[in-house]
């Protein structure tokens with residue numbers, strides 16, 4: 001990569017945006033702004049009020065390294081080590097999936113169910129917590145609930161714990177490392193999960209920045225993509241209280257298969273789907289029969 005030359009913020013952003021656009025980065029301007037504000041330790045809005053500022057040699061060097069990493073495909077969240085989710089500031093590294101905006105729909109849906117079914121003191125189990133995004137977002141809204149958040153990756157559990165601490169909810173969430181339901185023997189009001197849901201075939205077609213940088217075990221489910229949902233549906237029924245809720249994120253085109261598996265167990269009622277901002281069925285909820 002040709003080295004970025006020292007220039008004012010306005011021109012630096014323009015040049016970075018052009019370089020990012022040339023390699024088809026989806027949001028070139030946003031990525032340039034997030035990176036520059038990170039290395040200048042300023043808010044994004046300050047880039048506009050201080051657009052004539054010329055970064056120091058050190059700032060230029062660091063920013064140049066960040067831009068080079070982004071040009072090689074690395075996601076911005078791994079470069080900055082941060083990601084916002086539910087307006088919370090989360091620490092992120094390449095051991096955890098970068099929380100996606102559509103996962104906020106799962107959070108919204110759980111909050112709606114808690115309110116409707118008066119479960120504010122509920123016990124909530126999250127399978128596959130990653131950075132802790134979902135449980136921490138919910139805990140920030142539900143201070144009387146008790147959360148149990150687990151992951152098979154010890155590195156993920158460590159990050160999730162730190163994220164709970166930095167967002168002030170560490171007393172509400174217990175983090176555990178293990179395989180699916182193995183660490184648990186009690187029953188819950190909610191089992192929630194954004195499980196791995198990419199099939200082996202789809203995996204090959206993922207954008208480079210996902211396939212080469214995000215942890216495979218957070219993405220890949222198996223030959224069909226719904227293998228984790230099947231486990232959650234089957235085993236989850238034994239871990240849900242009567243009238244408790246299973247709420248899961250699903251991938252594009254998986255709603256029929258997931259609905260079928262829920263019905264086949266004959267252990268769930270009130271099966272409903274919620275769509276995301278693109279109109280794709282993204283979250284499924286189902287109530288454990290009484």
Ligand SMILES: C[S@@+](CC[C@H](N)C(=O)[O-])C[C@H]1O[C@@H](n2cnc3c(N)ncnc32)[C@H](O)[C@@H]1O
Pocket residue numbers: 096097098099100103127128129130131132133134150151152153156178179180194195196197217218219
């Ligand atoms: C799609 S990521 C979701 C992460 C986070 N909840 C989010 O929404 O950003 C799935 C998570 O499931 C975890 N996982 C994979 N297999 C698992 C298993 N057998 N038991 C528990 N967690 C598992 C992965 O390590 C990963 O953190």
